Amino acid sequence: MSLELIATLLGGLTIGSALMVVISKHPVRSVLYLVLTFFLISSNYILMNAQFIAIVNIIVYAGAIMVLFLFVLMLLNLNTENEPKSTLLVKVSAVIAGGLLFTVLIAALREGVVMAQPGIIDANDQGLVENLGRLLFTKYVLPFEVSSVLFIAAMVGAVLMAKREKQTVD
Amino acid sequence: METSEWIEKFVLIVILFLVTLGIAAYLTYFERKVAAWFQDRIGPDRAGPFGILQPLADGGKLFFKEDFIPFAAEKWLFILGPGIAMFTALMTGAVIPWSTDLVLFGQEIALQVADVNIGILFIMGFLSIGVYGIMIGGWASNNKYSLFSAIRASSQMISYELAMGIVVITIVMMSGSLSLRDITNAQHGMNWNVFYQPVAFIVFFVCALAETNRAPFDLPECESELIGGYHTEYGSMKMGFYLFAEYVSLFTSSVVIAVLFFGGYNFPGMDYFEGNTLALLGLGALFLKTFFFVFVFMWIRWTLPRFRFDQLMHLGWKSLIPISLINMLITGIVTAFNEGWF
Numbered sequence: 001m002s003l004e005l006i007a008t009l010l011g012g013l014t015i016g017s018a019l020m021v022v023i024s025k026h027p028v029r030s031v032l033y034l035v036l037t038f039f040l041i042s043s044n045y046i047l048m049n050a051q052f053i054a055i056v057n058i059i060v061y062a063g064a065i066m067v068l069f070l071f072v073l074m075l076l077n078l079n080t081e082n083e084p085k086s087t088l089l090v091k092v093s094a095v096i097a098g099g100l101l102f103t104v105l106i107a108a109l110r111e112g113v114v115m116a117q118p119g120i121i122d123a124n125d126q127g128l129v130e131n132l133g134r135l136l137f138t139k140y141v142l143p144f145e146v147s148s149v150l151f152i153a154a155m156v157g158a159v160l161m162a163k164r165e166k167q168t169v170d
Numbered sequence: 171m172e173t174s175e176w177i178e179k180f181v182l183i184v185i186l187f188l189v190t191l192g193i194a195a196y197l198t199y200f201e202r203k204v205a206a207w208f209q210d211r212i213g214p215d216r217a218g219p220f221g222i223l224q225p226l227a228d229g230g231k232l233f234f235k236e237d238f239i240p241f242a243a244e245k246w247l248f249i250l251g252p253g254i255a256m257f258t259a260l261m262t263g264a265v266i267p268w269s270t271d272l273v274l275f276g277q278e279i280a281l282q283v284a285d286v287n288i289g290i291l292f293i294m295g296f297l298s299i300g301v302y303g304i305m306i307g308g309w310a311s312n313n314k315y316s317l318f319s320a321i322r323a324s325s326q327m328i329s330y331e332l333a334m335g336i337v338v339i340t341i342v343m344m345s346g347s348l349s350l351r352d353i354t355n356a357q358h359g360m361n362w363n364v365f366y367q368p369v370a371f372i373v374f375f376v377c378a379l380a381e382t383n384r385a386p387f388d389l390p391e392c393e394s395e396l397i398g399g400y401h402t403e404y405g406s407m408k409m410g411f412y413l414f415a416e417y418v419s420l421f422t423s424s425v426v427i428a429v430l431f432f433g434g435y436n437f438p439g440m441d442y443f444e445g446n447t448l449a450l451l452g453l454g455a456l457f458l459k460t461f462f463f464v465f466v467f468m469w470i471r472w473t474l475p476r477f478r479f480d481q482l483m484h485l486g487w488k489s490l491i492p493i494s495l496i497n498m499l500i501t502g503i504v505t506a507f508n509e510g511w512f
Contacts, residue, residue, distance in 0.1 A: 028309065032247075035302070055291045063298025064331070067305065067324050074309050074317060128287050129348055 007047055014040040027073050031066060038062040052129045174277065182283055186263050194417040195225040201417075201468050208472040232410035240403050244310040251307025252404070252411035258300040259418035265289040266425055267351045269435045269452040273445060281449065282351060289350035290338055293426055294331070297381055301327040303415065304383075304390060308400035319399035323390035326380055326482060333490035334377035337370045340494070340501045341430050354434035359441065362433040369497045371431045373490050378423045380486070383416060385471040389479055424463035425456070432459045 017040060020033040038061045045054035086094075136144045199214065199221065206213025214221035239248055268281040286292060301324050308320025342348055344363055345356035357363055364371045380387040391399030401412045428434060435452030443451055477485070 032306070051286060051288045052291070055288050055295045058295040059291065059298050063295060063301075064328055067298075067301055067328060070305055070309075071321060071324050074305075074321065 003047075007044075010040060010043055010047065014044065027076075028070065031069050031073055034069075035062050035066045038066065049128070052132055178277075178279055179283060182279075182281070183264075186283060187260065190260060190263055190418055190421065191414075193421050194414055195229065197417040197421060197464065198228065198413070199225050200464070201471075204465065204468040205472050208469075229410070232407050235406040237406045237408070240311065240313075242312040243403065244312070247306050247310035248403075249408070251303050251310060251400075252408045252415070253303075254306060255300065255303025255415040256411045256418070258296045258303060259415040259422065261296045262293050262419075262422045262426070265292045265350055266422075266429060267354050267434060268456060269449045272449040281453070285349060285351050288348050290342065290348050290353065290430070293350075294335060294338065297334075298327070298331055300381075300419065303412075304400045307404070307412070308390075311400070311403035313403050315396045315398075316400050316402050319390045319392075319396050319402075322479065323383065323400065326383075326387065326389060326486075329483060329486040330377045330380040330490070333373055333486060333494045334381065336491070336494040336498050337374045337377070338430070340367060340370050340498045343498075343501050343505050350429055350434075354429055354436065357433040357436050359436055360433070360438040362431065362436070364431040367431070367497070367501070369493060370501075371427075373494045373497070374430065375427060376485075376490060378427060379467065379470065380482070382419045382423050382467075384420065384467055386474040386477050387482060388471075388476060389482060392476060420464060420467055421460070424460045424467065427463050428456055428459035 014037060017033050017036045021030050021037060024030045024033060038057060042054040042057045042062075045051075045057065202224070203213045203221075205211075214224040217223040217227045239245055264283040265286055266282065267285070271278045271280050273279070304323040305320045308316040308323070311317075341353065341363060344366060345353045347353060347356075353363075379385075383390050390396075391401070393399075396402070401409050404412060435456045437451065437455040440448060440452070
């Protein structure tokens with residue numbers, strides 16, 4: 001099937017570019033690979049006919065958050081000389097922590113999720129805006145509102161932090 | 171999709187691509203003529219009658235210049251920058267409904283490459299990633315002026331995207347759809363959004379000026395402070411791509427303004443026509459509106475002085491965002507009232 005071939009290809013590319021985020025030596029290159037990863041994830045969404053989520057993923061993550069990441073990294077002017085030296089202990093503990101996270105994720109996802117086949121979601125168009133909005137305001141209204149409260153808390157926190165810094169300068 | 175549909179879309183994409191590039195090329199000529207008119211000069215008149223071949227001469231010159239990459243630049247990112255700028259500028263044309271269906275060879279041909287469910291968000295998405303072209307190019311040049319310019323561009327674009335997005339929400343509320351085809355059809359005849367949403371139009375227009383890096387918001391390429399801004403280190407066709415991308419996005423943002431606020435291909439008295447005549451007249455109406463806005467963009471560029479950067483940020487965050495938020499609130503209340511929710 002050509003659809004399966006496309007899905008496999010995109011999945012492979014996504015994982016490849018996600019790996020490049022970690023492997024790249026230069027932080028700016030890492031961020032650019034991360035942007036590429038977001039695009040590939042969006043294309044996976046489109047394959048599942050979730051157009052709205054795909055484009056919102058691009059606007060929010062690739063278009064805004066990653067621009068800010070890049071912004072900060074460009075200003076920092078990171079060189080290899082002032083890069084923090086990682087000792088053997090740090091490396092070993094990082095490997096253990098990463099391995100534990102990986103194990104937990106595998107354990108959680110191994111049985112619980114029925115793997116969504118690309119093309120199957122086409123049938124009910126769940127990812128289109130109208131249906132998504134209806135679901136968000138009826139079936140999933142509580143999680144939706146709770147997450148919005150979380151966002152407001154984060155925004156208030158960000159504003160407070162920015163304000164406090166200004167007062168000390170004055 | 172059937173083979174005929176593939177061919178149809180392919181032909182449409184090629185035509186759209188060529189027309190957009192051709193218009194962008196002639197906008198450079200048009201801009202110089204407009205500038206000359208505003209400054210009481212003659213403008214380019216050497217190449218061909220009225221200087222009509224000037225864009226070809228400029229393009230040829232840029233093509234045959236030495237393609238140079240600075241020693242300290244990041245080579246691949248330096249090449250990637252102009253490419254991204256051009257790509258994102260050209261992509262937005264894909265979702266725009268150019269006119270009603272055209273009947274050719276016994277087949278209905280939709281004059282729109284893709285009527286996606288999320289049309290307007292697609293445009294917003296490509297606008298928001300358009301900044302990567304400038305950022306990557308500016309950073310990869312390894313020049314402090316270019317870096318300043320890249321940082322200015324990114325902060326400016328993110329700030330103005332917010333107000334623009336909120337305004338787009340009000341328009342979506344008016345038509346109840348994100349598809350540009352539906353938004354256009356909701357403004358049938360003279361029923362244009364600009365009469366209902368004048369404030370939204372003004373905010374959107376200012377944001378469009380900022381998003382396309384046009385004067386008075388052209389701080390990323392402010393010559394008096396930053397030499398040439400992000401394209402200081404660029405030469406030959408790479409710089410040509412940056413300049414060209416600016417004109418392509420000038421054209422597409424004028425089209426988007428015409429579609430969102432001025433009824434796209436709708437024109438008064440369109441009910442008297444049908445079929446191909448209607449489609450062609452609609453196309454003409456859309457282009458007429460578009461070129462009017464292109465002219466207004468140029469008019470502003472050659473009339474107003476450049477803002478200071480803090481003024482730009484103040485205008486974006488302290489004026490446009492509150493105005494558009496209040497506008498959205500009022501639109502929401504009125505819409506709810508009309509739907510009979512009270």
